[in-house]
Structure formats: structure tokens, C-alpha cells
């Protein structure tokens with residue numbers, strides 16, 4: 431019978447056997463799959479696993495520092511790379527969602543390739559691919575599509591010529607979580623909502639500026655912290671705030687304001703293919719709205735998205 435412990439035992443032994451003294455590079459995202467894959471590989475080959483975690487400037491507030499910290503606590507051999515400015519430069523002036531995704535994918539590949547070159551004699555690329563990714567190749571909008579389009583244009587980056595090792599490619603998501611739990615991985619990482627690779631860039635409609643990112647990070651942090659404090663976070667499949675580049679009139683004291691709108695999104699789903707909007711309690715929404723409007727400069731209005739998928743998607747871009 432399949433148990434997390436038996437899976438860990440056989441997988442670590444098989445990885446050890448397969449990889450020997452070879453070095454592996456692996457990109458960590460802060461998500462469940464790459465984290466579990468990294469810890470399994472770490473058990474098998476220790477410091478020969480070289481993890482790379484890129485700050486693209488599009489993560490949630492403080493997420494890069496917090497996640498990097500918990501990876502270090504797990505003993506992983508990890509390098510954090512601040513590439514924020516490279517991503518902002520590439521995104522400057524882009525408004526089309528697919529162009530933004532392409533730019534982010536391209537810069538990620540460049541940054542990752544540079545970092546991978548610093549690992550001498552690396553033989554393998556570790557990936558957190560899980561079984562549904564293998565059978566469906568679902569991510570039409572995901573990293574693999576970006577990599578393919580890059581590949582068609584300019585030839586393969588060097589790290590993609592490495593042999594690939596995917597310790598999770600027989601597992602479903604719930605099994606990955608069980609394995610992660612048995613490995614003692616931080617529950618904050620294991621229970622994390624799905625978060626898109628392009629990050630906040632597809633939650634800011636239109637063009638991206640560091641100022642808009644900072645506003646959205648503040649609003650999103652208030653939203654997510656309130657969901658956690660109310661015990662609602664784990665019941666929601668995915669939640670996040672969206673920055674709408676629309677200005678509306680408000681009033682603050684005696685002053686008329688003319689500022690942007692934050693939209694809150696929370697959905698229930700099984701696999702992200704279909705989704706229903708969550709009926710969050712009104713008093714919770716009221717508290718979040720007040721806190722955002724009172725604390726986030728540049729925002730004077732908060733709205734809640736009551737659209738289900740289909741026809742609306744979960745992300746706004």
C-alpha cells in the first residue's frame with residue numbers, strides 16, 4: 431500500500447542510486463511542488479542539490495525573504511537572486527497579458543540560466559512536475575509554454591539541455607502534500623494557495639510599475655492576513671487582490687480624492703478548471719475594505735468579484 435513514508439524511503443534511495451555524486455540545479459518557487467521535490471532531492475544528495483530562488487519583484491509582500499528563510503531553515507543549499515529590476519525593466523510599458531507573461535518567462539530563463547552556469551559541472555535539472563502535469567500538459571499559459579516559445583525563437587538555454595529529474599511525477603497534488611507533511615515541511619508552504627508564475631503582474635491590469643506593485647502588495651497582505659485571522663484561509667482554494675487601473679471619486683475628511691480601485695477575489699475549486707466565487711461573510715469583507723482604504727495610500731474603493739469560472743477566469747488577465 432502507498433504511504434508517504436514508504437514513498438519517501440523508496441524515492442530517496444532511487445534518487446541516491448540514480449544521481450550518485452552528480453550535481454542538480456532546481457528552481458524553487460515557494461510553492462508546494464518545487465519545495466517537496468527539493469527536500470526529497472536534498473535527502474538523497476545533500477549539498478549537491480543547488481536550489482535557486484528568484485525574486486522577480488512580483489511576489490507577495492515579504493514573501494521572498496520569508497520563504498528564503500524557511501528554505502534555509504530546512505538546510506537546503508539555496509541561492510536567492512534579487513532580479514526585481516530586470517523584470518520591471520522588461521515589463522515597462524507592456525499592457526497585453528500575454529506579452530507580460532512572455533517577458534516574465536524570458537527574463538526568468540535568462541536569470542535562471544546565469545545562476546545555473548555558476549554551478550560547476552552540473553548534470554541535472556530538478557523539477558517539481560506532478561502527475562497531472564505529465565498527463566495533461568495543462569499549462570497553456572504556464573512556464574512550459576513560455577519555455578517552448580522561447581525555444582522556437584532563440585535555441586535552447588543551456589540548463590534545458592540538462593537531464594531532467596522529476597521525483598514527483600507519479601503523484602497527485604494531495605499525495606504531494608502528504609509527502610511534504612511527512613518530510614516535516616513548514617505547513618505555511620504546504621497549505622499555500624496556488625499562485626501564478628507571473629505573480630502580481632497579472633493581478634495589475636495593464637502596465638506594471640514598482641509603485642503599483644507596492645500598493646497591491648499592501649492591499650493583498652491586509653486581505654490574506656484577515657482571511658488567516660478569521661480562519662477562512664484554509665477553506666478558500668485561492669484568494670488574492672487585483673489592482674484596477676481605474677480612478678474613482680471619493681472623499682477623505684474635507685478632501686475629494688480621485689484614486690484607484692482594489693478588487694478582492696476568492697474562489698472555491700478542485701483543480702482551477704472551474705471555480706465558484708466564495709460567499710465570504712459580509713462583516714469580514716467590511717473589515718478588510720476599511721483596513722485597505724484606511725491604510726493603503728492610492729486606494730479609495732474596494733470591490734468584491736462575484737463571478738464564477740466559466741465564463742470568468744480566476745485571474746483577471
Ligand code: XMP
Pocket residue numbers: 531571572573624625626627628668702703739742743744745746747
Ligand atoms: P485562470 O485565470 O485561467 O487560472 O482561471 C486557473 C489557475 O491557473 C493559475 N494561472 C497561472 N499559473 N502561470 C501560472 O503558473 C500563469 O500564467 C497562470 N495564469 C493563471 C491561476 O492562478 C489559477 O490557479
